[in-house]
Amino acid sequence: MTLFGRLTWDAIPFNQPIPLITSLVVLLALGGVAVWVTRMKAWPYLWNEYITSTDHKRIGIMYIVLALLMLVRGFADAIMMRAQQSLAIGASQGYLPPEHYNQIFSAHGTIMIFFVAMPFVIGFMNFVVPLQLGVRDVAFPTMNNVSFWLTSSGALLVNLSLFLGEFARTGWLGFPPLSEKAFSPGVGVDYYLVALQISGVGTVLTAVNFVTTILKTRAPGMSYLRMPVFCWTALASNLIMLAAFPVLTVVLGELMLDRYLGFHFFTNDGGGNSMLYMNLIWVWGHPEVYILVLPAFGIYSEVAATFSGKPLFGYRSMVFATLTICIISYMVWLHHFFTMGAGGDVNAVFGIASMIIGIPTGVKIYNWLFTMYGGRVRFTVPIYYLIGFMLTFVIGGLTGVLLAIPPVDFVVHNSLFLVAHFHQVIIGGVVFALMAGYTYWFPKAFGFTLDERLGKAVFWCWFIGFHLAFMPLYVLGFWGATRRMQHIPDPSWAPYLNVAFVGAVIIGLGIVLTVVQLLYSIKTRDQRRDITGDPWDGRTLEWLTLSPPPHYNFAVLPDVHGEEAYWTRKQTAIKMDQLIAEPDYKPIEMPLNTPTGIICAFFASVCGFAVIWYIWWLAVLGLIGAFAVFVWYAWQDEHEHIIPVEEVRANARERRRIRMEHLHELSQST
Amino acid sequence: MPATALAFLLSSCNRGILDPVGPVGAAEKQILINSTAIMLAIVIPTMIATVAIAFWFRRGNKKATYRPDWEYSGAIEMVVWAIPALTIMLLGGITWIGSHDLEPSKPLASKVAPLKVEVVSLDWKWLFIYPDQGIATVNQLVVPAGTPVSFRLTSATVWNSFFVPQMGTMIYTMPRMTTRLNLQADRTGSFNGLSSHFSGDGFPGMQFQVQSLPADQFAMWAQGARGQGPALDGRGYAELSKPSSYVKPMTYGAVAPGLFDAIVANKAPPNPVPPPEHNQPVLGSKA
Numbered sequence: 001m002t003l004f005g006r007l008t009w010d011a012i013p014f015n016q017p018i019p020l021i022t023s024l025v026v027l028l029a030l031g032g033v034a035v036w037v038t039r040m041k042a043w044p045y046l047w048n049e050y051i052t053s054t055d056h057k058r059i060g061i062m063y064i065v066l067a068l069l070m071l072v073r074g075f076a077d078a079i080m081m082r083a084q085q086s087l088a089i090g091a092s093q094g095y096l097p098p099e100h101y102n103q104i105f106s107a108h109g110t111i112m113i114f115f116v117a118m119p120f121v122i123g124f125m126n127f128v129v130p131l132q133l134g135v136r137d138v139a140f141p142t143m144n145n146v147s148f149w150l151t152s153s154g155a156l157l158v159n160l161s162l163f164l165g166e167f168a169r170t171g172w173l174g175f176p177p178l179s180e181k182a183f184s185p186g187v188g189v190d191y192y193l194v195a196l197q198i199s200g201v202g203t204v205l206t207a208v209n210f211v212t213t214i215l216k217t218r219a220p221g222m223s224y225l226r227m228p229v230f231c232w233t234a235l236a237s238n239l240i241m242l243a244a245f246p247v248l249t250v251v252l253g254e255l256m257l258d259r260y261l262g263f264h265f266f267t268n269d270g271g272g273n274s275m276l277y278m279n280l281i282w283v284w285g286h287p288e289v290y291i292l293v294l295p296a297f298g299i300y301s302e303v304a305a306t307f308s309g310k311p312l313f314g315y316r317s318m319v320f321a322t323l324t325i326c327i328i329s330y331m332v333w334l335h336h337f338f339t340m341g342a343g344g345d346v347n348a349v350f351g352i353a354s355m356i357i358g359i360p361t362g363v364k365i366y367n368w369l370f371t372m373y374g375g376r377v378r379f380t381v382p383i384y385y386l387i388g389f390m391l392t393f394v395i396g397g398l399t400g401v402l403l404a405i406p407p408v409d410f411v412v413h414n415s416l417f418l419v420a421h422f423h424q425v426i427i428g429g430v431v432f433a434l435m436a437g438y439t440y441w442f443p444k445a446f447g448f449t450l451d452e453r454l455g456k457a458v459f460w461c462w463f464i465g466f467h468l469a470f471m472p473l474y475v476l477g478f479w480g481a482t483r484r485m486q487h488i489p490d491p492s493w494a495p496y497l498n499v500a501f502v503g504a505v506i507i508g509l510g511i512v513l514t515v516v517q518l519l520y521s522i523k524t525r526d527q528r529r530d531i532t533g534d535p536w537d538g539r540t541l542e543w544l545t546l547s548p549p550p551h552y553n554f555a556v557l558p559d560v561h562g563e564e565a566y567w568t569r570k571q572t573a574i575k576m577d578q579l580i581a582e583p584d585y586k587p588i589e590m591p592l593n594t595p596t597g598i599i600c601a602f603f604a605s606v607c608g609f610a611v612i613w614y615i616w617w618l619a620v621l622g623l624i625g626a627f628a629v630f631v632w633y634a635w636q637d638e639h640e641h642i643i644p645v646e647e648v649r650a651n652a653r654e655r656r657r658i659r660m661e662h663l664h665e666l667s668q669s670t
Numbered sequence: 671m672p673a674t675a676l677a678f679l680l681s682s683c684n685r686g687i688l689d690p691v692g693p694v695g696a697a698e699k700q701i702l703i704n705s706t707a708i709m710l711a712i713v714i715p716t717m718i719a720t721v722a723i724a725f726w727f728r729r730g731n732k733k734a735t736y737r738p739d740w741e742y743s744g745a746i747e748m749v750v751w752a753i754p755a756l757t758i759m760l761l762g763g764i765t766w767i768g769s770h771d772l773e774p775s776k777p778l779a780s781k782v783a784p785l786k787v788e789v790v791s792l793d794w795k796w797l798f799i800y801p802d803q804g805i806a807t808v809n810q811l812v813v814p815a816g817t818p819v820s821f822r823l824t825s826a827t828v829w830n831s832f833f834v835p836q837m838g839t840m841i842y843t844m845p846r847m848t849t850r851l852n853l854q855a856d857r858t859g860s861f862n863g864l865s866s867h868f869s870g871d872g873f874p875g876m877q878f879q880v881q882s883l884p885a886d887q888f889a890m891w892a893q894g895a896r897g898q899g900p901a902l903d904g905r906g907y908a909e910l911s912k913p914s915s916y917v918k919p920m921t922y923g924a925v926a927p928g929l930f931d932a933i934v935a936n937k938a939p940p941n942p943v944p945p946p947e948h949n950q951p952v953l954g955s956k957a
Binding site: 098099102169170171175177178183268269274275308309310311312313314315317337339340341343344345347348351352355356358359361362363365366367369370372373374375376377378379383387390391394395397398401402404405406407408410411412413414415478479480481482483484485486487488489490 | 685695697699743765769840849866
């Protein structure tokens with residue numbers, strides 16, 4: 001029976017209760033959501049306003065929803081690993097056999113980086129960048145929708161591996177020769193490769209889109225050195241994506257050629273060289289860290305300025321530091337394998353290059369510090385995250401520089417010290433920023449603020465939970481504990497591992513409270529409406545428009561004078577006690593909705609699934625289908641619709657009326 | 671309670687890489703401590719300043735001066751670029767010197783001739799071949815204290831990393847390639863060793879013990895092991911390379927010469943084991 005390739009009933013894990021029950025629960029939950037949406041008759045709304053939307057704000061929201069869903073999955077993996085390491089000590093083997101545990105840590109890393117951190121960051125760039133640039137959409141709105149759905153297709157395939165077959169057991173980077181067919185004959189590595197290839201296409205398209213948007217479409221007067229720092233960090237991040245993700249595509253493609261067609265790029269025989277994979281994957285992998293952390297720095301910069309009531313200190317210095325990091329991030333990849341034996345000169349050069357990144361990063365820390373200096377710091381949730389980040393990140397930076405010193409790395413490489421380090425910079429750096437951004441921009445997206453008290457509780461859960469979960473791992477790293485251990489040989493490690501487990505539980509509580517905060521805030525939304533569109537006394541252009549903004553963002557594109565476009569405008573208005581003269585409204589041309597993205601991603605998923613299971617006829621059909629969608633889209637003549645001037649004018653006048661009332665309040669208060 | 675916590679922390683210093691038993695580990699620990707101290711000298715004031723500035727300039731504090739337009743100071747900019755730059759220059763110097771001094775392939779300075787050991791990672795255990803002694807061990811590395819050990823390492827399967835935390839530097843073992851490493855234990859005793867690069871399902875069982883013996887006892891051990899027990903010839907190696915984990919330590923009394931190079935070349939192990947020199951008992955039927 002080759003009709004279904006390798007796919008047989010054996011693929012369903014009937015003998016493994018954990019994935020089986022999880023799959024059933026997920027299927028039931030999905031079914032429940034589908035029934036609920038049907039009963040609410042919300043399908044047309046979802047289809048028109050989200051699924052087929054070309055509105056960058058809606059796409060941004062979908063990215064963040066995807067990221068939050070995947071965060072739950074990735075966290076479930078994390079807590080299972082912590083539980084296993086607390087149980088499987090000495091004589092006990094715990095509750096997870098190696099073949100299951102190894103899938104879990106591989107899935108945890110893959111999901112957290114590719115399907116939590118990336119979509120979260122890209123979601124913010126989608127939502128915020130066009131608003132901050134004072135424009136109506138990204139450069140290629142349909143492509144933006146396609147990018148999102150291709151990313152989701154990758155996430156779908158990774159999660160499908162829970163129910164059908166298995167996931168990779170080779171770690172989140174799938175090092176050969178372990179990931180070669182000779183050592184990993186199952187479908188796990190194929191799931192990993194195919195899912196990342198499909199979502200990788202989405203990511204490259206995103207990078208093309210945002211580099212173009214930032215370089216070519218900005219409001220009149222928005223010169224490069226007037227762009228908000230978040231836009232600068234988004235530009236740097238997308239430039240890195242554009243240069244780094246093709247490397248990932250190539251290296252994963254080479255591994256696929258090895259596995260599917262018997263090539264010998266990285267095999268032990270036939271002239272293959274697995275060191276090549278190590279180099280190429282880290283040529284992507286190290287810049288990837290900066291793809292995530294630079295926009296995070298951008299969020300902190302926005303938050304620091306807004307809630308200190310001051311412009312960002314050393315704006316040009318920040319821009320310069322961002323671009324320095326952007327460039328040097330390509331020149332440090334070798335520090336991931338000092339222990340390969342490349343020699344003293346090579347190791348020293350890459351070690352020092354890695355440390356040099358610490359200079360612009362250190363400058364950023366001081367600039368945030370001096371942004372608060374002389375300010376009136378409002379201790380809102382985002383400021384909690386900013387301060388929590390500054391305290392956590394300097395230690396994470398310290399341990400990072402230690403790892404960049406080859407002779408130190410020789411004794412802590414691959415250890416739990418390393419695990420603690422990268423979680424410290426990714427949780428303390430990236431996740432804290434994402435949570436700050438979530439709180440900061442939520443009212444702009446939905447028109448009401450999130451509950452402050454619950455938000456602070458969530459912060460403390462993350463802050464305390466993180467430290468309990470990872471500080472013990474630094475100590476264990478010094479004792480020689482290495483990563484990815486399904487079984488712990490030394491019983492004296494138990495107390496530290498148990499503390500780490502408690503930390504993970506507290507982080508879990510934080511995730512639960514995030515959901516509670518969201519539901520509670522929705523329930524009490526009428527008391528927390530953001531009428532003015534400017535709930536935080538903001539400084540950048542996204543606060544100029546309504547909350548939530550109309551599809552076209554701005555009735556007329558704002559004229560930008562100076563670095564803080566909206567702040568300057570607001571101060572002038574307060575001083576004059578009047579708004580700028582009403583402009584001449586014109587009809588607005590906006591992109592139409594399109595099902596291109598979801599249909600294309602459907603066929604891509606079918607093709608990917610077929611490739612994983614060697615169902616070649618279906619793979620060909622999927623590929624033809626995906627291509628046909630593009631051809632169909634290319635033949636469409638109508639891509640835009642016109643928003644009549646009456647609608648634009650009515651909306652704009654309403655906004656001006658609200659603004660005017662707000663202005664009187666402001667001028668009376670100062 | 672604080673006393674227990676302190677005792678716990680202190681006890682944690684007598685372990686792993688913080689309790690080195692040889693010159694390599696000791697030098698690495700020194701660099702670790704020096705670099706940490708240098709960085710803490712700027713990190714701790716920065717952390718204090720963060721909390722202090724945020725607290726002092728809180729909105730409710732009437733005593734703090736609000737400077738809503740203050741956004742640049744050339745002097746401060748110079749200082750904030752200079753502090754991390756100077757720190758990194760200092761650490762960069764340490765890195766340059768340390769990377770060369772502690773380069774794993776560099777022989778250790780010693781009056782004693784080094785012991786040669788060939789290391790092979792298998793699924794999932796460690797094979798240690800003593801080419802000069804004509805013996806081999808599995809999951810047990812016996813070394814003479816105070817003598818440099820010169821390792822050649824490879825893998826007969828996927829990547830692993832050879833690591834004895836208390837001796838220092840780890841290094842990858844990679845199929846079809848040879849890495850070099852030089853370590854020394856000055857203290858006698860028993861130390862844990864492991865693989866520190868994930869290599870598949872049996873990976874956590876790749877633990878081994880290092881026995882550091884006084885030089886004369888090591889010589890006696892090697893002499894005694896020679897000719898005793900099974901021989902590591904083609905058949906023995908084929909048997910050994912079958913996947914297994916948590917393997918108990920064992921010793922081979924004879925080793926096919928050139929076995930390590932044959933593994934690196936991915937060739938069938940040479941056969942058979944030649945008869946032993948001197949008046950050793952003749953090997954068993956396996957030879």
